Amino acid sequence: WSVHNQARMHARNLDPPYRDVEDALKYWPETATAVAVRLNDGVVEVLAPYGVKDLVQMIVRPTPNFADKMDLYRSRLADKNWQYRWPKLQILGV
Numbered sequence: 001w002s003v004h005n006q007a008r009m010h011a012r013n014l015d016p017p018y019r020d021v022e023d024a025l026k027y028w029p030e031t032a033t034a035v036a037v038r039l040n041d042g043v044v045e046v047l048a049p050y051g052v053k054d055l056v057q058m059i060v061r062p063t064p065n066f067a068d069k070m071d072l073y074r075s076r077l078a079d080k081n082w083q084y085r086w087p088k089l090q091i092l093g094v
Helices: 006-012 021-025 070-080
Strands: 036-040 043-047
Touching: 006 021, 021 043
Parallel strands: none
Antiparallel strands: 036 043
16 A cells, blocks of 8 residues: 555646545546545445446556556556566456
8 A cells, every 4th residue: 555645646647636535536547446435424435436346356447537648557557566466467458
């Protein structure tokens, strides 16, 4: 896990400023990583604009907002090397 200040990530990813965490998730690179959990008045909320199916099925694919940033997506996959750690992982869009 890594934590990044979402208030500045839009600049790094060349996106418009994010309105809030829910909006920021739409701009994350992969559908399987665009998932957040928060506690709201004692209730656990799952925020997942693209659902959790890819996460559960071990599928990595770019989000629609990364469709025009495929070089960045591929570079991120190479840096993360998830396929080595999880050999059954399916990586799409490369």
